[in-house]
Amino acid sequence: MAQATEARSPVRTGPPKRGISLNDPMVRSVLWQILTAGLVGLIAWYLISNTMENLARQSISSGYDFLDRPAGFQIGEQLVAYGPADSYARAFLVGLLNTLKVAAIGIVLATILGTLVGIARLSTNWLVAKLSAGFVEMIRNVPLLLQLFLWYGLLTEGLPGPRQAMEPVPGVFLSNRGLKIPGPAEDPAWFWIMAAFGVGVLATILLSRWNRARQQRTGQVLPMGWIGTGLVVGLPLLVLIAFGGAALDMPALQGFNFTGGLTLTPEFAALLFGLVVYTSAFIAEIVRSGILAVSHGQTEAARALGLSEGKVLRLVVLPQALRVIIPPTTSQYLNLTKNSSLAVAIGYPDFVSVANTTINQTGQAIEGVASIMAVFLTISLALSFLMNWYNTRIALKER
Numbered sequence: 001m002a003q004a005t006e007a008r009s010p011v012r013t014g015p016p017k018r019g020i021s022l023n024d025p026m027v028r029s030v031l032w033q034i035l036t037a038g039l040v041g042l043i044a045w046y047l048i049s050n051t052m053e054n055l056a057r058q059s060i061s062s063g064y065d066f067l068d069r070p071a072g073f074q075i076g077e078q079l080v081a082y083g084p085a086d087s088y089a090r091a092f093l094v095g096l097l098n099t100l101k102v103a104a105i106g107i108v109l110a111t112i113l114g115t116l117v118g119i120a121r122l123s124t125n126w127l128v129a130k131l132s133a134g135f136v137e138m139i140r141n142v143p144l145l146l147q148l149f150l151w152y153g154l155l156t157e158g159l160p161g162p163r164q165a166m167e168p169v170p171g172v173f174l175s176n177r178g179l180k181i182p183g184p185a186e187d188p189a190w191f192w193i194m195a196a197f198g199v200g201v202l203a204t205i206l207l208s209r210w211n212r213a214r215q216q217r218t219g220q221v222l223p224m225g226w227i228g229t230g231l232v233v234g235l236p237l238l239v240l241i242a243f244g245g246a247a248l249d250m251p252a253l254q255g256f257n258f259t260g261g262l263t264l265t266p267e268f269a270a271l272l273f274g275l276v277v278y279t280s281a282f283i284a285e286i287v288r289s290g291i292l293a294v295s296h297g298q299t300e301a302a303r304a305l306g307l308s309e310g311k312v313l314r315l316v317v318l319p320q321a322l323r324v325i326i327p328p329t330t331s332q333y334l335n336l337t338k339n340s341s342l343a344v345a346i347g348y349p350d351f352v353s354v355a356n357t358t359i360n361q362t363g364q365a366i367e368g369v370a371s372i373m374a375v376f377l378t379i380s381l382a383l384s385f386l387m388n389w390y391n392t393r394i395a396l397k398e399r
């Protein structure tokens with residue numbers, strides 16, 4: 001009977017249960033995270049409550065209701081229609097577009113210039129290599145703000161006034177008011193020319209993808225450089241010939257300044273030149289180190305196959321170096337975008353400049369600064385996401 005009772009008793013399986021103890025690493029980890037979260041929350045609560053109390057004591061209203069009110073100030077450069085009667089929200093949009101414009105153009109030009117200088121540093125020509133090295137060392141070790149002042153001073157003080165403007169090409173004027181060039185006038189031909197340009201770019205992208213797949217299947221490759229140039233340039237040119245030309249808005253001197261045409265202002269030019277030159281020096285070093293990271297045996301093997309130096313660089317070295325270059329270059333793109341906020345020092349109306357003017361007029365300092373932080377955070381995260389996606393696509397996938 002005693003043996004039957006012992007046989008029906010439950011059998012304990014698995015490790016024995018342990019109680020909560022500070023000697024348990026898991027318990028300590030959770031405890032420290034709770035304490036850290038509580039400390040951060042306490043600091044945030046103190047800062048927010050103290051700020052709200054000070055605002056209430058000084059009778060300063062908070063919130064973004066001011067965005068609907070008329071701004072009352074003019075903005076010198078604008079990609080969308082804007083006037084002083086428009087709202088602060090519209091002024092913020094104009095400033096944001098100005099920031100995106102200088103950042104986008106600057107990234108493209110800095111990449112081109114930095115790549116050329118980086119390759120030139122590895123040139124076997126002694127003078128070219130030393131001049132490139134001198135450019136990199138000089139530009140990298142001079143603060144960007146000083147370089148912006150230098151470019152702005154050269155453009156505004158070194159160039160003549162509008163009445164004595166230089167005219168290197170008929171219809172193109174260069175003065176201390178900026179560069180004036182002919183612009184497109186109201187003509188339907190321009191719409192179809194732009195449409196043809198878009199079709200050419202899209203066709204080039206699709207044809208390049210097809211050509212890459214065809215090369216992997218057959219080993220044959222089309223001269224996409226000439227084909228792409230023909231599509232992107234040739235199609236708009238054919239449309240222009242079909243319309244018999246397109247009307248131009250020519251700049252003309254009236255009074256103390258030029259009217260009509262397109263304008264590259266000294267503020268925009270100084271900011272763009274400064275950002276491009278400064279960032280290209282860092283990109284040049286990244287390109288140089290990326291090329292040196294490629295095994296020398298790859299170059300020797302390509303030369304043994306009879307490839308020219310240009311094809312060795314374009315088909316063998318740069319594609320492999322690109323995987324090393326992309327991550328640090330992403331950081332330089334982010335730096336260029338954030339450094340564009342120095343535009344306020346030379347009077348270019350970027351987002352920071354517009355936000356500062358808004359803060360001075362409305363007294364909404366917290367909302368203005370928060371808007372600046374949110375804009376640059378959003379741009380940086382979007383740019384990082386795009387570059388990380390591209391880096392993942394070109395990453396070497398080993399099987």
